[in-house]
Amino acid sequence: xxxxxxxxxxxxxxxxxxxxxxxxxxxxxxxxxxxxxxxxxxxxxxxxxxxxxxxxxxxxxxxxxxxxxxxxxxxxxxxxxxxxxxxxxxxxxxxxxxxxxxxxxxxxxxxxxxxxxxxxxxxxxxxxxxxxxxxxxxxxxxxxxxxxxxxxxxxxxxxxxxxxxxxxxxxxxxxxxxxxxxxxxxxxxxxxxxxxxxxxxxxxxxxxxxxxxxxxxxxxxxxxxxxxxxxxxxxxxxxxxxxxxxxxxxxxxxxx
Numbered sequence: 265x266x267x268x269x270x271x272x273x274x275x276x277x278x279x280x281x282x283x284x285x286x287x288x289x290x291x292x293x294x295x296x297x298x299x300x301x302x303x304x305x306x307x308x309x310x311x312x313x314x315x316x317x318x319x320x321x322x323x324x325x326x327x328x329x330x331x332x333x334x335x336x337x338x339x340x341x342x343x344x345x346x347x348x349x350x351x352x353x354x355x356x357x358x359x360x361x362x363x364x365x366x367x368x369x370x371x372x373x374x375x376x377x378x379x380x381x382x383x384x385x386x387x388x389x390x391x392x393x394x395x396x397x398x399x400x401x402x403x404x405x406x407x408x409x410x411x412x413x414x415x416x417x418x419x420x421x422x423x424x425x426x427x428x429x430x431x432x433x434x435x436x437x438x439x440x441x442x443x444x445x446x447x448x449x450x451x452x453x454x455x456x457x458x459x460x461x462x463x464x465x466x467x468x469x470x471x472x473x474x475x476x477x478x479x480x481x482x483x484x485x486x487x488x489x490x491x492x493x494x495x496x497x498x499x500x501x502x503x504x505x506x507x508x509x510x511x512x513x514x515x516x517x518x519x520x
Contacts (some may be wrong), residue, residue: 265316266340267308274340275299277483281490285346288331292320313379314409315374320345321385325394333358335390338382343489347463348474349384352427358386361422366436367461368410374424375461376414380479381436383410385422390422428462429472437471438479444470460499 266275274297275291283289294302294316304319306312317337324335334353338344356362363385365377377383385393393416397400417424420497427435437444438456447467457464464470481489 334397368459378438379410418446
């Protein structure tokens with residue numbers, strides 16, 4: 265998701281970093297440009313973000329449904345490690361109604377996925393989302409994009425799948441790394457920890473070795489994270505986990 269004012273300051277830096285590793289990238293905006301961006305029939309502004317999200321998924325459903333199994337929505341200040349996203353999704357079946365991200369608890373019975381951290385819809389989830397608006401089962405009842413989409417997911421019986429790693433560590437993050445990695449003295453918890461569906465952890469144990477995303481990442485930080493995730497390696501380090509081991513599709517999404 266982007267807009268005409270952000271193409272130079274934000275979006276081009278995504279194009280030069282993590283977007284190169286996607287199978288397909290669509291830059292959704294309110295105007296068509298040779299960047300290229302897709303013109304959606306929406307106005308810019310945070311109050312229109314859910315309309316933009318609805319129109320974007322409708323456009324993808326109409327023009328690109330058979331080109332992918334999973335569909336990631338990300339903001340133009342979100343950094344994504346695509347290889348880790350593919351690994352996180354590898355044990356789930358895209359023909360089941362699932363969506364994944366950083367699961368928040370309030371407002372919706374089954375919770376919803378943080379918009380800033382990015383979230384992923386399976387092919388079947390995308391079908392049901394579009395069906396929800398075609399049939400009137402889902403409506404634009406709120407400007408709060410992630411929560412409103414979560415309500416539609418619940419209405420259309422799309423399950424929130426668990427995106428944590430095998431140690432229960434989070435992979436999707438709605439804030440930059442320093443919000444999680446640095447231990448904090450006792451204090452009232454900030455809202456984003458109060459919203460957590462799973463018990464929050466601060467300090468080094470907060471985050472998976474296979475982190476998928478961080479949000480509120482500025483242009484320069486995109487290149488820093490690109491270097492740290494894809495180039496920096498300690499000499500002689502042998503990784504302790506083989507991600508290429510064959511696994512079966514998960515058949516349940518029960519949380520613990």
